[in-house]
Amino acid sequence: xxxxxxxxxxxxxxxxxxxxxxxxxxxxxxxxxxxxxxxxxxxxxxxxxxxxxxxxxxxxxxxxxxxxxxxxxxxxxxxxxxxxxxxxxxxxxxxxxxxxxxxxxxxxxxxxxxxxxxxxxxxxxxxxxxxxxxxxxxxxxxxxxxxxxxxxxxxxxxxxxxxxxxxxxxxxxxxxxxxxxxxxxxxxxxxxxxxxxxxxxxxxxxxxxxxxxxxxxxxxxxxxxxxxxxxxxxxxxxxxxxxxxxxxxxxxxxxxxxxxxxxxxxxxxxxxxxxxxxxxxxxxxxxxxxxxxxxxxxxxxxxxxxxxxxxxxxxxxxxxxxxxxxxxxxxxxxxxxxxxxxxxxxxxxxxxxxxxxxxxxxxxxxxxxxxxxxxxxxxxxxxxxxxxxxxxxxxxxxxxxxxx
Numbered sequence: 001x002x003x004x005x006x007x008x009x010x011x012x013x014x015x016x017x018x019x020x021x022x023x024x025x026x027x028x029x030x031x032x033x034x035x036x037x038x039x040x041x042x043x044x045x046x047x048x049x050x051x052x053x054x055x056x057x058x059x060x061x062x063x064x065x066x067x068x069x070x071x072x073x074x075x076x077x078x079x080x081x082x083x084x085x086x087x088x089x090x091x092x093x094x095x096x097x098x099x100x101x102x103x104x105x106x107x108x109x110x111x112x113x114x115x116x117x118x119x120x121x122x123x124x125x126x127x128x129x130x131x132x133x134x135x136x137x138x139x140x141x142x143x144x145x146x147x148x149x150x151x152x153x154x155x156x157x158x159x160x161x162x163x164x165x166x167x168x169x170x171x172x173x174x175x176x177x178x179x180x181x182x183x184x185x186x187x188x189x190x191x192x193x194x195x196x197x198x199x200x201x202x203x204x205x206x207x208x209x210x211x212x213x214x215x216x217x218x219x220x221x222x223x224x225x226x227x228x229x230x231x232x233x234x235x236x237x238x239x240x241x242x243x244x245x246x247x248x249x250x251x252x253x254x255x256x257x258x259x260x261x262x263x264x265x266x267x268x269x270x271x272x273x274x275x276x277x278x279x280x281x282x283x284x285x286x287x288x289x290x291x292x293x294x295x296x297x298x299x300x301x302x303x304x305x306x307x308x309x310x311x312x313x314x315x316x317x318x319x320x321x322x323x324x325x326x327x328x329x330x331x332x333x334x335x336x337x338x339x340x341x342x343x344x345x346x347x348x349x350x351x352x353x354x355x356x357x358x359x360x361x362x363x364x365x366x367x368x369x370x371x372x373x374x375x376x377x378x379x380x381x382x383x384x385x386x387x388x389x390x391x392x393x394x395x396x397x398x399x400x401x402x403x404x
Contacts, residue, residue: 010036013043038311050257050318051075056082057090058336065337066318067253072365074249074341077348081340084347088211088291091339093332100145100203101301103161103174105182106193112157115188116149119159123147125184130163133180137173142166144177159185162203167327169260169303171197199264200271201299206328208335212292212343218351223292225350226285226343233281243281243342244273247296250341254334258322259315260302265334268299283342296339303327363390370396 008016010031014024027044036042053065053075067075085091107115119126130144137143142164150158161181165173178195185192214220233239248266255262273282284295304327309315324330367380370392376399383398384390 006041010042010044013041034311034313038308048256052321053078053082053337053340055086056336056340057086058333059093060090063323063333063336064321065254065333066257066321067250067337068257069249069253071249072362074253077344078250078253078337078341081342081344081347082337084212084216084343085210085294085336085340087216088213091208091210091332091336093336094207094209095328095332096203096205098145098164099328099331100162100164101170101174101197101201102203103163103178103195103197105159105161105178105185105195107157107159107188107191108193109155110157110188110191112149112151115157115159118185118188119147119149122184126181129180129184130161130177133177134173137163137165137168140166142173165303167304168306169301169309169327170306171261172307199261199268199301201264201268201301202272203299204301204331205297205299206331206335207295207297208332208339209293209295210336210339210343211288212294214290214292217292217347222347222350223287226292226346227287229346229349230281230283230285235280237279240273240279240281243283243345244270246345247282247338247342251298251300251334251338254337255302257315257318258302258304258330258334259309259312259318265300265302268301272297272299283339285343285346294339294343296335296342298335298338300331300334302330302334304330363395366390366392366395367399370399372399376402 050068174197
């Protein structure tokens, strides 16, 4: 009997695709026995470049932060933004007293008062079930913190479980507890839609802030223009989307490098950016005490242990470089990178345009694309930056001239 596709080995799956030998060899060279156990129908690893944000001051400590991203200029910009923030003393982090994930049991067609009364009178049983469902998290000092009812509409309600998952991102912990809790609500069985965590991490709101002197930013005029640009993105969704995209260039690169779920972090962030019904930029830049002052608040759920983070050596190596001691510390580091990224982008626009530095990095990628060898790349980039217009054909032509 023929194997089903999911039963094939990685090399058998590649053979099924009838690839040319060069492509197949490259895919095989990037295979990992470890990663083959993580995703379904595994064929190969997809490598993303990883660079370093070197020396950003966070709560008075110098931190080196790896960033995994395919886009040129992002890491250079993050380093630039970090230097600017360092000039004002670095980034300060403010965490809630206790961070937690939130899970929901979803109800429809039920009387809210009846459901609320049930939850109020069964608190002890609810907490007992949670402890029995996941005793390991209680041993580490975590577990169910609160449970509340929330009315969504006339006939939709949610019972929200706030669960401290310690240094794990916690999706499996939350869902295990929720599924155990459902049995207690058997009298509402016909009204239960499901039980699932939410990625909207409102019990993990973290704020970072930093100052930049007028001298470091290039003068009061540049500082005031940054404030005006930021204010514009509070009122215009077109601008806000682009500003937040740039912010998540930095945030997502660190989340990915540490083996965390960048889709969850971005989804939560975009929801937070829309909390008043209008999509706005997530950072806030003002002038305070004759300095440029920036703040960023974001609901962010990440972990330093468990799941893929523990399974992937790359993620463990990155966490070793960062020297982070906890998931809460990692949250602050990630948002500090985001603030630096945003500052660098706003300064570039305010000082005359984003393309100047960005295109030099793009030309490096173009040089590789047209076949330049490592020692040829800086020479070719230097020649390309002097031209008014550049495309792949022109880059190829110059490369051929260099080789004559």
